[in-house]
Amino acid sequence: MTTVKEQQVIQEQFKERMNQDELLNCMRCGFCLPTCPTYIESGLKEAHSPRGRIALMKAVVDGIIEPDEEVERSLELCLGCRACEPVCPSGVKYGHLLEEARDIINQNKKHSLPVKMVRNAVLNGLFPHQNRMQMVTGLLGFYQRSGMQTLTRKTGMMKLFPDHLATMEKVLPQVPTMKKMKNRPEFLEALGPQTKRVAFFKGCLMDTMFLESNDATMKLLQLAGCEIVIPPDQACCGALHGHSGEKDAGKELAKRNIQAFEDLEVDFIITNAGGCGAFLIDYDHLLKDDPDWKERAKAFVSKIKDISEILYELDFHKKNHLELPEQVITYQDSCHLRNVMKTASAPRALLQAIKGIEYREMKDADRCCGSAGIYNIVESEMSMQILDYKMIQTKATLATTVVTANPGCLLQMKLGIEREGLTDKMRGVHIVDLLLEAVGQEK
Amino acid sequence: MLSNDVKQKLKAIVGVENFEDSKSACLVYSYDATPNFQSMPDGVISPRTTQEVSEIVKLCNEHKIPIVPRGSGSNLCGGTCPTEGGLVLLFRHMNKILEIDEENLTVTVQPGVVTLDMINAVEAKGLFYPPDPSSMKISTMGGNINENSGGLRGLKYGVTRDYVMALEVVLANGDIIRTGGKLAKDVAGYDLTRLYVGSEGTLGVITEATLKLIPIPETKKTMLALYQDLEAAAKTVSKIIANKIIPSTLEFLDQPTLKVVEDFAQIGLPTDVQAVLLIEQDGPAEVVEKDMKKMAEICHAEKAVSVKVAQTAEEAEALTTARRAALSACARLKPTTILEDATVPRSEIAKMVNGINKIAEKYKLDICTFGHAGDGNLHPTCPTDARNHEEMERVEEAFAEIFALAIELGGTITGEHGVGVMKAPYLEWKLGKEGIAAMQAIKSGLDPNNIMNPGKVFAKDSRKRLVVTR
Numbered sequence: 001m002t003t004v005k006e007q008q009v010i011q012e013q014f015k016e017r018m019n020q021d022e023l024l025n026c027m028r029c030g031f032c033l034p035t036c037p038t039y040i041e042s043g044l045k046e047a048h049s050p051r052g053r054i055a056l057m058k059a060v061v062d063g064i065i066e067p068d069e070e071v072e073r074s075l076e077l078c079l080g081c082r083a084c085e086p087v088c089p090s091g092v093k094y095g096h097l098l099e100e101a102r103d104i105i106n107q108n109k110k111h112s113l114p115v116k117m118v119r120n121a122v123l124n125g126l127f128p129h130q131n132r133m134q135m136v137t138g139l140l141g142f143y144q145r146s147g148m149q150t151l152t153r154k155t156g157m158m159k160l161f162p163d164h165l166a167t168m169e170k171v172l173p174q175v176p177t178m179k180k181m182k183n184r185p186e187f188l189e190a191l192g193p194q195t196k197r198v199a200f201f202k203g204c205l206m207d208t209m210f211l212e213s214n215d216a217t218m219k220l221l222q223l224a225g226c227e228i229v230i231p232p233d234q235a236c237c238g239a240l241h242g243h244s245g246e247k248d249a250g251k252e253l254a255k256r257n258i259q260a261f262e263d264l265e266v267d268f269i270i271t272n273a274g275g276c277g278a279f280l281i282d283y284d285h286l287l288k289d290d291p292d293w294k295e296r297a298k299a300f301v302s303k304i305k306d307i308s309e310i311l312y313e314l315d316f317h318k319k320n321h322l323e324l325p326e327q328v329i330t331y332q333d334s335c336h337l338r339n340v341m342k343t344a345s346a347p348r349a350l351l352q353a354i355k356g357i358e359y360r361e362m363k364d365a366d367r368c369c370g371s372a373g374i375y376n377i378v379e380s381e382m383s384m385q386i387l388d389y390k391m392i393q394t395k396a397t398l399a400t401t402v403v404t405a406n407p408g409c410l411l412q413m414k415l416g417i418e419r420e421g422l423t424d425k426m427r428g429v430h431i432v433d434l435l436l437e438a439v440g441q442e443k
Numbered sequence: 444m445l446s447n448d449v450k451q452k453l454k455a456i457v458g459v460e461n462f463e464d465s466k467s468a469c470l471v472y473s474y475d476a477t478p479n480f481q482s483m484p485d486g487v488i489s490p491r492t493t494q495e496v497s498e499i500v501k502l503c504n505e506h507k508i509p510i511v512p513r514g515s516g517s518n519l520c521g522g523t524c525p526t527e528g529g530l531v532l533l534f535r536h537m538n539k540i541l542e543i544d545e546e547n548l549t550v551t552v553q554p555g556v557v558t559l560d561m562i563n564a565v566e567a568k569g570l571f572y573p574p575d576p577s578s579m580k581i582s583t584m585g586g587n588i589n590e591n592s593g594g595l596r597g598l599k600y601g602v603t604r605d606y607v608m609a610l611e612v613v614l615a616n617g618d619i620i621r622t623g624g625k626l627a628k629d630v631a632g633y634d635l636t637r638l639y640v641g642s643e644g645t646l647g648v649i650t651e652a653t654l655k656l657i658p659i660p661e662t663k664k665t666m667l668a669l670y671q672d673l674e675a676a677a678k679t680v681s682k683i684i685a686n687k688i689i690p691s692t693l694e695f696l697d698q699p700t701l702k703v704v705e706d707f708a709q710i711g712l713p714t715d716v717q718a719v720l721l722i723e724q725d726g727p728a729e730v731v732e733k734d735m736k737k738m739a740e741i742c743h744a745e746k747a748v749s750v751k752v753a754q755t756a757e758e759a760e761a762l763t764t765a766r767r768a769a770l771s772a773c774a775r776l777k778p779t780t781i782l783e784d785a786t787v788p789r790s791e792i793a794k795m796v797n798g799i800n801k802i803a804e805k806y807k808l809d810i811c812t813f814g815h816a817g818d819g820n821l822h823p824t825c826p827t828d829a830r831n832h833e834e835m836e837r838v839e840e841a842f843a844e845i846f847a848l849a850i851e852l853g854g855t856i857t858g859e860h861g862v863g864v865m866k867a868p869y870l871e872w873k874l875g876k877e878g879i880a881a882m883q884a885i886k887s888g889l890d891p892n893n894i895m896n897p898g899k900v901f902a903k904d905s906r907k908r909l910v911v912t913r
């Protein structure tokens with residue numbers, strides 16, 4: 001519940017902080033409606049469309065309505081997938097509006113105790129601290145290796161959780177050992193003639209739970225002729241914070257990262273998680289009102305590039321023979337990689353360069369899978385509805401391999417495969433792992 | 444305000460989940476794509492069947508509650524803005540394609556079907572529904588029929604009106620009637636089908652429509668002609684028609700429009716020329732080839748600096764898609780985008796383009812002009828800022844002058860966007876007092892309590908138009 005007093009404060013801040021030009025920039029043409037997953041899945045309700053959400057934000061600013069529960073609900077149900085941005089001819093920066101609105105609501109609203117504890121634990125206690133991420137992932141590893149996993153599964157303990165969370169537990173990757181996670185490289189030389197010097201942004205989830213994909217990424221970069229620096233003092237990107245209305249925490253992390261990467265004299269800063277990359281590439285917006293950081297943020301942002309994009313630019317797929325056993329492959333876009341980082345054709349071109357496979361584009365590959373950060377946990381009903389649609393399209397391609405470019409999407413697609421009972425017939429992989437597999441096949 | 448009793452009855456008709464009256468539920472239906480119009484409805488209802496629509500209308504008629512039928516709210520005349528409150532009627536459940544009749548070449552749809560979805564469905568069967576408003580990705584057939592929408596292919600194939608064969612309509616008293624049929628010939632009584640086309644929701648609710656289809660043209664070619672002289676481009680348009688060629692598309696974009704569209708679409712449109720014509724022809728390959736060649740010659744003769752034919756279907760598609768984004772792309776420039784829809788006979792297009800530029804200069808405004816030049820239908824668009832009252836007044840005067848010019852050239856105040864509230868005060872300019880009286884007689888005959896989309900089409904009094912409301 002948001003009290004009347006809280007609503008008043010929120011309304012005041014909407015007036016002060018929301019970008020009115022950006023709100024007015026929406027001419028209400030509705031071109032964004034057919035791309036919005038929540039509009040479609042809610043049965044075409046305008047309140048769950050981008051145009052409706054913008055109108056609600058504007059009406060709060062204009063004082064026509066109060067920021068009541070329903071306004072909040074409309075903003076909560078948004079995936080933040082930003083599919084509405086590239087299709088908007090007026091160029092409305094919806095993502096920025098949403099972030100600001102969520103931040104205002106969150107800063108002025110008392111969360112119920114359990115929600116507060118979870119948010120606090122995850123956003124402040126866990127993600128900003130790599131060693132703690134390692135600990136938690138380590139615990140998960142212990143759970144998997146010690147036989148406890150089998151035990152909990154057998155005793156049906158997971159049945160106590162909502163269905164899809166129980167399934168989620170099954171699809172988590174086999175996590176690396178603590179020793180492996182602690183022992184990370186800080187510099188790697190190019191294999192073959194060096195053409196570029198890059199820095200690698202490793203990401204918290206990617207460098208713990210998905211450590212192997214990080215190793216694969218670096219291997220590919222080396223093969224592509226890159227010398228790699230991996231600054232150890234880098235931090236979490238802050239995306240989870242930014243998207244859940246903890247903007248200040250996001251800013252602190254941004255500053256730590258800018259500092260960590262700024263004197264490395266590299267050509268690019270490479271990421272392999274669309275969700276992180278999109279937030280990194282927005283640091284200049286995040287710090288736009290901070291004169292000490294604005295320019296430094298711009299310099300940082302200009303170097304951000306996704307792994308697919310750089311591999312494509314460096315002709316990795318032409319210089320290396322890529323081959324895999326016969327299989328049908330399809331690709332699920334990472335929303336943030338596509339809509340914010342504008343990387344969509346590079347991953348497809350790389351996949352299509354692999355010999356022996358058939359690439360089939362799935363219908364609506366650019367529509368969100370419903371993962372969206374922690375959305376699949378907090379908005380499970382909508383998330384699963386969106387996932388069900390995604391699985392219909394995935395199955396229609398008859399693919400046996402579903403490729404993604406972001407850890408959240410990867411888990412969600414694996415969850416979809418498990419839910420459909422297709423674990424024997426279909427696999428979900430990160431594009432870097434598949435590419436490395438394809439390089440290996442040559443020998 | 445709706446009384447509790449009425450609310451209960453409405454819920455009983457459609458089910459609790461299909462009636463809403465919370466503030467935010469009402470707010471998101473308080474606007475359409477028309478700038479500066481906003482007004483709250485008292486409730487929002489989503490019927491599932493014609494029968495439910497009939498019961499709702501009957502109840503509203505009894506209690507004199509305004510009804511605003513709403514498709515996707517993409518109209519540009521304030522047509523779905525609930526200026527007098529009441530109930531917004533949504534067709535989000537009534538959005539099915541009911542039948543594609545391959546023997547009679549017709550398609551029958553519910554009003555909520557999205558235009559492009561229907562076009563794709565009939566094209567999958569080798570059939571063709573030509574009217575293609577730029578908004579077809581989101582507009583509904585109910586909206587298209589009620590605005591009599593045109594599109595890029597209007598020049599050769601006509602507008603929505605030319606394809607509506609039969610309708611099912613719920614009248615303002617709740618009666619359900621069927622007009623027309625799948626018939627090539629039918630003179631039984633007044634042509635009510637035509638009356639309802641373009642009626643903007645003021646005469647009843649359309650709950651089903653049967654539309655004419657034609658065989659899909661064999662081939663299609665697209666080209667772009669570039670000009671350094673606006674008038675030369677406009678003259679080319681009249682010249683092409685005078686040479687007895689009717690291309691399927693003949694669109695005009697001036698430089699300011701080209702710039703914003705390229706900014707959005709990034710497909711390499713030329714931004715260093717004064718104007719372009721986007722020309723398309725479809726039909727049998729030989730005919731298309733011949734027409735394209737002839738039109739290219741005319742373009743060159745009229746001082747086109749270059750004429751480029753799209754090499755692939757994708758390239759052609761990118762061009763037309765970019766053109767469709769023109770209006771919303773103009774919204775990039777400034778917070779408020781005021782667009783008009785004046786239409787003149789094709790032979791007068793050069794005079795109109797020229798006149799618009801002079802008027803823009805006179806009132807010191809930036810005006811982007813684009814539109815269906817082949818139809819004589821231009822969309823002069825003015826990026827401005829509603830908060831700047833002084834400038835808004837100039838915009839208003841400039842557009843009044845543009846209307847006057849259009850009528851002087853034998854044209855009309857709106858070619859395809861409809862009257863709504865936006866252009867109601869100007870309707871008399873076009874129709875005269877007597878014309879308005881005749882229309883009003885029809886309105887009060889069919890809707891004596893004035894519950895169907897009140898406040899639209901007919902102005903309270905014919906006054907100088909106000910662009911700024913509130």
Ligand SMILES: Cc1cc2nc3c(=O)[nH]c(=O)nc-3n(C[C@H](O)[C@H](O)[C@H](O)COP(=O)(O)OP(=O)(O)OC[C@H]3O[C@@H](n4cnc5c(N)ncnc54)[C@H](O)[C@@H]3O)c2cc1C
Nearest residue numbers: 514515516517518522577583585586587589592593644649
């Ligand atoms: C970017 C952009 C480009 C556009 N391009 C074009 C174009 O090229 N050509 C063109 O002609 N128009 C164009 N339009 C205008 C608009 O899209 C059309 O008028 C369209 O037909 C409206 O469809 P809609 O479903 O949004 O209808 P709405 O806007 O929801 O409604 C339009 C009118 O129809 C009435 N109505 C809707 N459904 C029913 C029903 N079932 N029964 C009774 N009344 C009903 C409403 O009351 C209203 O008066 C454009 C608009 C935009 C924003």
Ligand code: SF4
Nearest residue numbers: 026027029030032088
């Ligand atoms: S956000 Fe963009 S696409 Fe959506 S309604 Fe507004 S202007 Fe149109």
Ligand code: SF4
Nearest residue numbers: 036078079081082084
């Ligand atoms: S971010 Fe995604 S879910 Fe949110 S409004 Fe835009 S398209 Fe819809």
